[in-house]
Amino acid sequence: MREVAIIGVGMTRFGELWDQGIRDMFAEAALKAMADANVDKIDSLYVGCMSSGLYTYQEHIASVMTDYMGQRGIPAARVESACASGSVAIRSAFMEVASGMSDIVMAGGVEKMWDIEDGTFVLATASDQEYEAYTGVTFPGLYAMMARAYMHQYGLTREELAQVPIKNHKHSVHNPNAQYPFEMDMKTVLTSSMVADPLRLMDCSPITDGAAAVILCPMEMAKQFVKNPVKIKAIGAATGPIALHDHKDLTRLDAVRLAGERAYKMAGLKPSDISFAEVHDCFSIAEIIVAEELGFFDYGKGGKAIANGEATYGGKIVINSSGGLKAKGHPVGATGVAQVIEAVEQLRGTAGKRQVENAKYGMTQNMGGSGGSSVVHILEAQ
Amino acid sequence: MVGIVGYGAYVPAYRIKAGTIASQWGDDIVAIERGLLMKEKTVPGRDEDTITIAIAAAKNALKRAGIDPQKIGAVYIGSESHPYAVKPSGTVLVDAMGIGPDVHVADFEFACKAGSEAMYVAYSHVKADNMEYALGIGADTSQGAPGDALEYSASAGGAAFIFGKTNVLADVLYTHSYTSDTADFWRREYQHYPRHGGRFTGEPAYFKHLLGCGSILLEKSGMKPSDFAHAVFHMPNGKFPLKAGKTLGFTQEQMDQGWVVNLMGNTYSGSSPTGLTAILDIVKPGEKIFMVSFGSGAGSDGFIFEAQDKIAEVQDLAPKTRDMLNGKKIYLDYGQYVAYRKKIRFGE
Amino acid sequence: MAISPRYSREIPHRYRLEATKFKSGKVYLPTRYICPETGDREFEKITLNGTGTILSYTIIHIASDAYAKQTPFAIAIVETDEGARLTTQVVDCKEDELKIGSRVELIFRKVMEEGDAGIINYGYKAILI
Numbered sequence: 001m002r003e004v005a006i007i008g009v010g011m012t013r014f015g016e017l018w019d020q021g022i023r024d025m026f027a028e029a030a031l032k033a034m035a036d037a038n039v040d041k042i043d044s045l046y047v048g049c050m051s052s053g054l055y056t057y058q059e060h061i062a063s064v065m066t067d068y069m070g071q072r073g074i075p076a077a078r079v080e081s082a083c084a085s086g087s088v089a090i091r092s093a094f095m096e097v098a099s100g101m102s103d104i105v106m107a108g109g110v111e112k113m114w115d116i117e118d119g120t121f122v123l124a125t126a127s128d129q130e131y132e133a134y135t136g137v138t139f140p141g142l143y144a145m146m147a148r149a150y151m152h153q154y155g156l157t158r159e160e161l162a163q164v165p166i167k168n169h170k171h172s173v174h175n176p177n178a179q180y181p182f183e184m185d186m187k188t189v190l191t192s193s194m195v196a197d198p199l200r201l202m203d204c205s206p207i208t209d210g211a212a213a214v215i216l217c218p219m220e221m222a223k224q225f226v227k228n229p230v231k232i233k234a235i236g237a238a239t240g241p242i243a244l245h246d247h248k249d250l251t252r253l254d255a256v257r258l259a260g261e262r263a264y265k266m267a268g269l270k271p272s273d274i275s276f277a278e279v280h281d282c283f284s285i286a287e288i289i290v291a292e293e294l295g296f297f298d299y300g301k302g303g304k305a306i307a308n309g310e311a312t313y314g315g316k317i318v319i320n321s322s323g324g325l326k327a328k329g330h331p332v333g334a335t336g337v338a339q340v341i342e343a344v345e346q347l348r349g350t351a352g353k354r355q356v357e358n359a360k361y362g363m364t365q366n367m368g369g370s371g372g373s374s375v376v377h378i379l380e381a382q
Numbered sequence: 383m384v385g386i387v388g389y390g391a392y393v394p395a396y397r398i399k400a401g402t403i404a405s406q407w408g409d410d411i412v413a414i415e416r417g418l419l420m421k422e423k424t425v426p427g428r429d430e431d432t433i434t435i436a437i438a439a440a441k442n443a444l445k446r447a448g449i450d451p452q453k454i455g456a457v458y459i460g461s462e463s464h465p466y467a468v469k470p471s472g473t474v475l476v477d478a479m480g481i482g483p484d485v486h487v488a489d490f491e492f493a494c495k496a497g498s499e500a501m502y503v504a505y506s507h508v509k510a511d512n513m514e515y516a517l518g519i520g521a522d523t524s525q526g527a528p529g530d531a532l533e534y535s536a537s538a539g540g541a542a543f544i545f546g547k548t549n550v551l552a553d554v555l556y557t558h559s560y561t562s563d564t565a566d567f568w569r570r571e572y573q574h575y576p577r578h579g580g581r582f583t584g585e586p587a588y589f590k591h592l593l594g595c596g597s598i599l600l601e602k603s604g605m606k607p608s609d610f611a612h613a614v615f616h617m618p619n620g621k622f623p624l625k626a627g628k629t630l631g632f633t634q635e636q637m638d639q640g641w642v643v644n645l646m647g648n649t650y651s652g653s654s655p656t657g658l659t660a661i662l663d664i665v666k667p668g669e670k671i672f673m674v675s676f677g678s679g680a681g682s683d684g685f686i687f688e689a690q691d692k693i694a695e696v697q698d699l700a701p702k703t704r705d706m707l708n709g710k711k712i713y714l715d716y717g718q719y720v721a722y723r724k725k726i727r728f729g730e
Numbered sequence: 731m732a733i734s735p736r737y738s739r740e741i742p743h744r745y746r747l748e749a750t751k752f753k754s755g756k757v758y759l760p761t762r763y764i765c766p767e768t769g770d771r772e773f774e775k776i777t778l779n780g781t782g783t784i785l786s787y788t789i790i791h792i793a794s795d796a797y798a799k800q801t802p803f804a805i806a807i808v809e810t811d812e813g814a815r816l817t818t819q820v821v822d823c824k825e826d827e828l829k830i831g832s833r834v835e836l837i838f839r840k841v842m843e844e845g846d847a848g849i850i851n852y853g854y855k856a857i858l859i
Contacts, residue, residue, distance in 0.1 A: 117795070118794055118795045120792065120793065120794040120795075121794035121795060121796070124794055128817075130736075130740055130760070131759075131760065131816065131817060132817045133794075134841065134851075134853070135805060135817050135818055135819055135841065135853075135855075136790060136793055136794075136796075136797035136800060136803060136805065136819060136841070136842070137788075137790065137805045137817055138790055138792065138793060138794060140792070141788045141790050141805050144788035145786040145787060145788050145805070145806075145807055146786070148786045148787065148788065148830070149785065149786040149830070152786070152830050193791070193792075194789075194791045195791055195792050196788045196789065196790050196791065196792070197788050197789040197791070197825075198788075199788075241766070243815075243817065244807065244817070245785075245807045245808075245815040245816055245817050246766070246815055250785060250786050250807065395822040396822075427821060427822060427839075428799075428800060429800070429819075429821060429839040429840040429841070429855065430839065430840065431840055431850075433840075433850075433852065434838055434839050434840055434852070437838045438837065438838065441838075465850055466850070474745075474852060477741050477745050477746070478745040478746065478838050478852070479746075480746055710822070712822065712824075721799075728799060
């Protein structure tokens, strides 16, 4: 298996992109990534997207994208794993490069979420449609039940939970691509609209349009194109129960733990080797549970640790330097790719005021549904 | 011996007080309560309809009957508020209860007497040896137009009766039905609310048919009112059944237990049937029950029942009607009520 | 959104709580052909008795369009007495009556309507007991 590097990254601003359709957004991100990598031709494309059909009525988007990014003729495929689609695209591209089948492969992600009104319905299709969504439960509702179980089991307070979005908004201020790059105080979180008790609007990642793309090539070829490649040290992927009620413990996300264990094993690393992590804070409670499953904090301790500043600059690990899904935005199919882009910028040392100093290894964790799937990447600075 | 082998009722948790409706429309609550003898009425939850009410009542009936639902050969639901104009309520019920598919199913409609009609046909099937058991149900989520007098009474609930020949709880001794073309109350296709003839619903409709049916039933049976422990009549409001009963010769005491209207409202097809379940909850073996329904249009069905020894064993096997009426209540204000009953126009 | 063919095939589970009990004792709703915990393939069909306990719950304030007129409504994850897990609405109660550990009974209710002209969807919901 060949070692694989990332040689180019590109993304749109995340937000309400009223002037751009799904193809416009993807073409922008793809062309930026190609320019960044100094390539004008790619061998293959994987595009992660959760639900272009329900959001925009357009399926078959791999063909749309190659057509509109000037790459007609190449093999391309869309991959889908709900909100983890982007990471699965990277994993697919990684395997194609590592295997020797192709050299220059793009992995991208895109979601156009503002073209329809009932986005709550679309997101709920990532749960068990027949036995969860059918009851009327929403995605915030599923995570709210995780939050209530966690608060009940470990005594996490509502205020401690609010520290997750407060921290991530603070990080986002220096991210030019973030949807909501502003600081937010406790009162704002605790008085925001109730979405699914105990989760309020400011516990929830927003609805976002956006696209992101990265270009992979064999490590041995990387320096032919760029001076600053970043190595994909390891990838771990896993699935879990599709329905939250089938999780043995509602405060655990087994797919995250398994994906993390696989990534650590492949990399030969342990949690303390990781300087920063971009994790899937689709809801405040998710960041806490994920940080525990990835071994950064003990079970039941993550909430208090994050509230005590252990997950920001100067703490044990910097989590979501980009602002996370909450503040940067969460165009679901693009999210996993955008997480990797943040990791690449950190490891290149080009993250500006968000820079995590002396980082050698960075991690990303992307999640599908309420833990139905998860992908973890470990990236290494060169 | 053919009779009831299982019975059950269902009362929704939601209520609205007569005073709440009166204050909405500026009506005189003292006069309303005195005129109608009603304090409050049941309101179906937003997720309840004739089908869910019929199923809840039928499950209670099955608990008391203790029979294999597969042996039920016919299911009839009487209602003026079937959720589908075309697709029988009974089809949902049989699949929910594990009855059939070898079962005869039909929905009945006859204003407020569709429930007793369902009982009558179910009883007749068993009597004719067409099947071992048959299920007859009266259930409704009836509506009165905003501001109409019916708004004080039209309520929700239901009762279910399984008829059979073995382990009978209450024998059917006599029946009689009485019907004519009397346009006292009606609802045309596609109309949301019914229309009625005001005072024409009284003497020429309710009293003529109910008293006509009741007096012939007494005559047929050779019994007199004092032979009965209990009597129940259709309850469009509090006053009518008491007046009708007294005209036939029944006393207030005989009518007390079945007179649920002051707390429940008029459950239309479920009205006298739920009154009957309240009586069955406390009746003693050997006691006789006199029941006459009334449905606008118009007609009445009369039954004479005699409680059997078995009744004492099953009364506690499912929730009792008056316990449900006096149990958990969630009171609605008028705004919640009109939203629950879809009396306001929602956007798409 | 359910449409009639999909709706019809779920009737045994949603109307009658027909579940799968594996030889290992694990119980699942709806039907599974292999136990996800033990790999067991020997099972029998059972009918849940309809009582259980709330493991966690939420109150939904913002719902998808089909459920928007029902808000706020309670949703819970329930473990039935047989050990099956399911997600369900909890109705006929006030928010402050709900607790982790509350006992519930599954009842038959309307889940949603596919507009004014479409089919009516029924299934299980829970009430506190």
